[in-house]
Amino acid sequence: MTQELFREDSYLRECAARVVSADEAGVVLDRTVFYPLGGGQAGDAGELVLADGRTLAIADTRKCKDAEGRPTAGILHVPATGQEAVLAALRAGDEVTARIDWARRFRHMRFHTATHLLCKLVPQLVNGCSITADYARLDFNMTDPLDKDALTQGIAGLVAAAHPVAIGAIGDAELDANPALVKSMSVQPPRGTGRIRTIRIGDEVDYQPCGGTHVANTREIGAVVVTKIEKKSASTRRVVLGFA
Template identity: 30%
Template sequence: MVEEIYLKDSYIREFSANIVKVEGNKVFLDRTAFYPGGGGLENDIGTFEQNEKKVKVIEVKRENGDIAHVIDGEISLGPIKGIIDWERRYAMMKLHTASHVMAAIAYSKFNALVTGGHISPEYAKDDFNVDSKEKLLEIVREANEILSKGIEVKVYFLSREEAMKIPGIVKLAERMPPNIETWRIVEIPGIDIQADGGPHIKNTAEAGKIEVIKIENRGKDKKRIYYKLN
């Protein structure tokens, strides 16, 4: 099993690892800080360095229980240094944490769930089962108040049995609870607690302020909000 470094520390930008397998342009490591995407969050990209040679990592994805790093070039078995495209990663970390705050407000204030979403470095979009644009704007206003408070974001691990006792631990509509024995929990104390496997910032103040790009109707009692941070 590959060690997923980002699960414990999302701020690691460079790491050492060993290449255990190469299949065409796909590289498999014993440990990685590259996030393979998931939950609507895009994957990382970056660079491998080996013997003063640099190779671009252009895609990272889960494959048969492992993590495949798709490269543009050639590389050999043995040790490498991995370097994350930090500007891209950090932009998505901030949006990811902001999206958790919005989901928490939607759930507690309107009993609404996220029915879909996507986070890229430039902006995010989320679908909520709410019935008015005004409710979404209220969610954004309250989320900005919370982000500005500078609340520490905690990451820890619980057994599935313990995690399932927490109300609202899964806030995505139609998302089944993870069928694994140990869950990674992301908590913004007093605001939100969710089972989540993606990178997050350490403090809500790092996110900045949510700015609405546009809001769309996506059917009965369903709205999509596009937003960025500034």
């Protein structure tokens, strides 16, 4: 099991950790600040700093899977190519410093929070999501047209209002009693642990289950614009966001 420090504090840039396992597939640590691909958000990149000062560049982060392909409680730090010697030097129990590419992560955080603002402006269910360092997109289950300029102005207003963004949690029973909190058709919150992580923006802007990384206040998002609106199917409208 990997302790997921990013769940409670998205602003952590590095942490001390111990190696659980290391092979050609990647490195599993006992704790990490690296967010793994999931919920539409890209996995983190960065580096692991060994005790002797050598670094292992991490190109991606994924959830570990069992033999049947089901996610487990471990997080796999996937190394960039050409680092076989450094990777081979790692042993279980070794101490390392896990350090994310902060500039890239912060763009993920800004975009992810911006998609929640978009959910406020477009209340239909989401049936697809992608959050990267270069763009974010949401696919809405709807047939009505959307106005690019109106959405850009709406997001700008919510950003300027400086709404606080708070991490919380609810239980399975509370979510079952409030199914409308789930706004995604394609990604369902994990159940069974008794604790489902939530994100709340302001008093009435947005409130829904979410495991991703976010800024602490909407003003940190900065200038975001709707770069494209596409009709992906008869019942899907795609909204793409970019930084101005």
